[in-house]
Amino acid sequence: MNADVAADQPTPDDFETARARHDVLAAEVEKHRQLYNRDDAPIISDAEYDALMRELMGLEDAFPVLRTQDSPTQAVGGDVSELFAAVQHAEPLLSLDNAFSDEELSSWAERITEEVPDAAYLCELKIDGLAVNLTYENGVLIRGATRGDGRTGEDITPNVRTIADVPHRLTASGEFPVPEFLEVRGEVYMSAQSFEKLNADRMAENERISALNEQRAKEGKRQQKLLPMYANPRNAAAGSLRQKDSAETAKRSLSMTVYGVGARRGFEPDRQSEGYAALKSWGLPTSTHWKVVETLDEVRAYIGEYHERRHSVVHEIDGVVIKIDSIAAQRRLGSTTRAPRWAIAFKYPPEEVTTRLRDILVSVGRTGRATPYAVLEPVRVAGSEVEFATLHNQDVVKAKGVLIGDRVVVRKAGDVIPEVVGPVEGARTGDEREFVMPAECPECGTALRPMSEGDIDLRCPNARSCxxxxxxxxxxxxxxxxxxxxxxxxxxxxxxxxxxxxxxxxxxxxxxxxxxxxxxxxxxxxxxxxxxxxxxxxxxxxxxxxxxxxxxxxxxxxxxxxxxxxxxxxxKQQQLWRLINGLSIRHVGPVAARALAVEFGDLDAIFAAEEERLAAVDGVGPTIAAAVRQWYEVDWHREIIEKWRAAGVVFQEEPAEGVAKNLAGVTVVITGTLEGWTRDGAADAVRVRGGKVSGSVSKKTSFVVVGESPGSKYEKAVKLGVPILGTEGFAELLENGAEAARAKAEPVPE
Structure with missing residues (x-):
């Protein structure tokens, strides 16, 4: 045998090592598969599970004899829970293969085009929810079931009926008659807003329980257990849908989006996109974000667009699903035991992971606020390595129920500061310990205390010397x-x-x-x-x-x-509002600082003004006015101002020469990157002309100025019918005012 060839052959030792690792991995993957799909209680993140599965598949690619029918790589979903009756799907509800890189996506597309040249792709968002199968007979909903193991699911019909998006009877359409029998596949999810409210309500309840438990401990009574926090919207949706009492499910604000059909009689679309049109015509909740494209470059553009805008949609997404649009081509390509060959999920980098909470320490900020923060085993999330995460205050630590030593869920969305969502209680060993808030400032030793009655936060009162x-x-x-x-x-x-x-x-x-x-x-x-x-x-x-x-x-x-x-x-010549903002006056941020600078135009005039005069300024109000007066009444604060004066710092706002106040009463929202302007520069140009700049779109918004890569504000403007201005329209607004700008506004899309 050729020596070079022989060197490439796996040795018996290679195989034994691979088999031993395969046995360990298979058991680990199977455990996590059941925890995720059957029990709704995962103890690792999706990204960690994907990594285990990819390693397992890699071993089976290298040693195909390891790929047996009972391997987790051949399974779909998880076992059916005994809490609900088991029901058979008329057609298997399969899973999807994943791509984590452009190379893997390209490899899938090459295999497809070899068998189906010139195939069109349908791209849609991959909703991070719970897969559900709806069954309709003659247009009437007769069953709702979970995916289960792909062939057998759990009967959750009463709970599905509580979801407002799910029609109990399909509406007949002239173009698409209601079929005799239809399985509809979709994803049940909880919106990010509903999820935040659910966890906020639970946290508030935990704060009440914690206060009650303190009293119970003093009285020697048994303490009440804290409510577990949901780690993410997917877990919240799954837990809500598996409630034994459908009345409880009805309280959870669930939604559904359908993305395909299974078995059917009396309906045979030629294309996936045609199927979506039919589903919509019958009253089923379809996505508004899917798109049919002709080339792989267009697929990449769609993936890139929603990677940037992944937080602009109402539900959580963890990637994009790409399907071949032609149903005939889908049949020709077929499926494996677990996934169709004609579809793939491109997964975005994870924004949520699990890691070990090594410790909880306390930092002190510029206003003296003492903030607990998590010291984590370093973990990569949202494209960067995270070692620390915020825990807000001692009450939040207690309400979230996290213990030092816990395995915790960490979330980082885009540029948002990493946050500990909650503990993975199923991973506890008993060695974890409770966090105790220190009584003294960790940097100067001063006793921490609330600065006002009812203040949750503890602060270091040693403002000058800390x-x-x-x-x-x-x-x-x-x-x-x-x-x-x-x-x-x-x-x-x-x-x-x-x-x-x-x-x-x-x-x-x-x-x-x-x-x-x-x-x-x-x-x-x-x-x-x-x-x-x-x-x-x-x-x-x-x-x-x-x-x-x-x-x-x-x-x-x-x-x-x-x-x-x-x-x-x-x-020393910086804008007045920036100087005011930099003084770290409590409650005074950039918005209030700008309002004060515009109204008074002089730092000395602001501090000389009575509290009522300050409160009357639009964007200031009584709380900020009181904070400004209180700040200036402190001796060493006034010394700062005098030192700056002596150093030649300019305290007056130079009036803008030749600029008309032509935007009085106009409210503008700016989104995206505007050519020729920084975000602050564009906002200042509006304010100097008497207009207001807001961070959110409402019916009271006069214009939304849109640059490249706009976020959800653009979509909301379209929804509310607010006039939209591009670069030229914005220039017209600044030069000639609101009436002239309306003529330059872009048509609102249908």
Whole structure:
């Protein structure tokens, strides 16, 4: 035998190793398959399950003898629960094969086009819900069933009947007569909004139970168990649909979207898309997002579009399903034991994973708020590695029922800060422990307390001297939404407020920012801190990571020091609203800061105004007005203002010359990337002309300005009939006002 060929053949040792790993994997996958499909109690994320399944399939590809009929790779769904009666599907309800990369998608398409050249593709969103089969006889709903194992499902008819989207009787259509018999396949889901409300209600109830349990503990009474939090909308929908009492299901705000048909008599469409048209005509809830395309490049464009817009639809999606549109071609391609060959699911990177909660620590923010956060075993989610996640406050920790050592569900949607959703209770070992909120500030030792009656959050009252608060306030002041000082990032702010050397920091409060000199910068050495948590970073040897931040090895200024001082000088001329926003006045954010700047045009005038005068400003109100007055009444706050004045910081808003106030009474929403404008620049252009900029679309919105890659605001504008402006229309609005802009508004799509 050729030596090169022989070297490529698996040895008996290779096979034995593969078989041993296959046995372990098969048992693991089977356990998780049943937990997910039958029990609605998964203890790992979809992404982790997919990884196990892919490894199992890889072993079976390498050693086909391992691919037996009882392998999980050949199964569909899970076993049928004993809670409901078992029912047979007239036609098997199969699963889908997955693609996780463009290469895998291309490989599937190549196999398809070899047998079916020039096939059109139907693309639709992959809803993350529970697969359900509806059976109609002569247009009457006779049964609703879960997927089960693909052939036998659970009879959940009473619960399905509570879903408002599901018609109990199909409506006859002239073009598509109601068939004699029809199986309709679809996905039952809970909208993101309904899911958030369900968990919020449970969290509120858990807070009540926790308070009651504290009293019960004092009295030596048995404590009531907290309600489990749902990890995601899919689990919430599945749990709701499997309630024994259909009245409970009816309370859960479930919805359904249908995506195909199974067995049928009296209905034989030529194309999948034709089938969707028929289903819609009969009153069934079909998707509005599907699209038939001719090329794989168009499929890729659809996948890319909804990857960017995956949060613009009402339900959770975890990918895109691609099907061959021709029914004849579908039959020619056929199916495996578990999935059709004519369809595939392209899966997006996961936004939700499970990992170990190593610890719960507390950070202190710029307003003194003490926030528990999760220290996690590092895990990749939504395209980035996550090691920390927010837990909001001590009551939320308790209400979510998470324990240190738990396996927890972590969610990160796009750029949103990672959040611990809840524990995976089924994975507990008994070694977990409860989190106890510290009584003192972790950075300055001051006793934590609520700052007002009824305040849930604990805060450090040492606002002036707490190093954490100063560091965070300076980072906020110099950040993008305030002074926007390039070169003064989080590490630089740490260097200025908490240097290892010299002993006296060059910035003792915000007032010192504009007095920085090169002589003050060069001696600074600092312990590098993590921007998410404020915790010190360490070297490989376990020592704190120390750097000379502004000087090189010869003691000369680094470029960052020169750049920093130049940008600090430039920031003395920054817009007034940014200066106000940077003061970290409680309740005062960019919107209120802009309103105050526009109304008064002078920082001194704002602080000289009576509380009633401040409250009368549109966008301010009594709470913010009181906060502004309270802030200025503090001695060291006024000292900051005086230090800035002495340094030459400009406190007056320069009036915009030659700009007409032609947008009074006009409310504009801006979405997408607008050519020639930054988002802030476009918003300021509206405000300087007397208009308002809102973050949400309503019937009161005058115009929605749409750039490239708009989000859900565009769709809502279309739905409400709000005039839509592109780049030219926006220019017309700024130049000539609302009436002229309406002539440039885009036609609202049907």
């Amino acid at each position: 190093p954490a608060q100063l560091r965070e306030r300076l980072a906020y002041l110099t950040g993008r939404s305030c002074l926007d000082i390039d070169g003064l990032g989080y590490v630089a702010c740490t260097a200025l407020t908490q240097p290892l050397e010299p002993k006296t920091p060059p910035v003792g409060d915000e007032g010192d920012l504009f007095d920085l000199t090169m002589d003050k910068l060069l001696p600074i050495k600092v312990v590098v801190r993590d921007p998410d948590t404020g915790l010190p970073k360490h070297t490989d040897d376990g020592e704190p990571k120390v750097v000379s931040f502004f000087a090189n090895d010869r003691g000369e200024p680094k470029e960052n020091a020169i750049k920093l001082l130049a940008n600090v000088e430039k920031a």
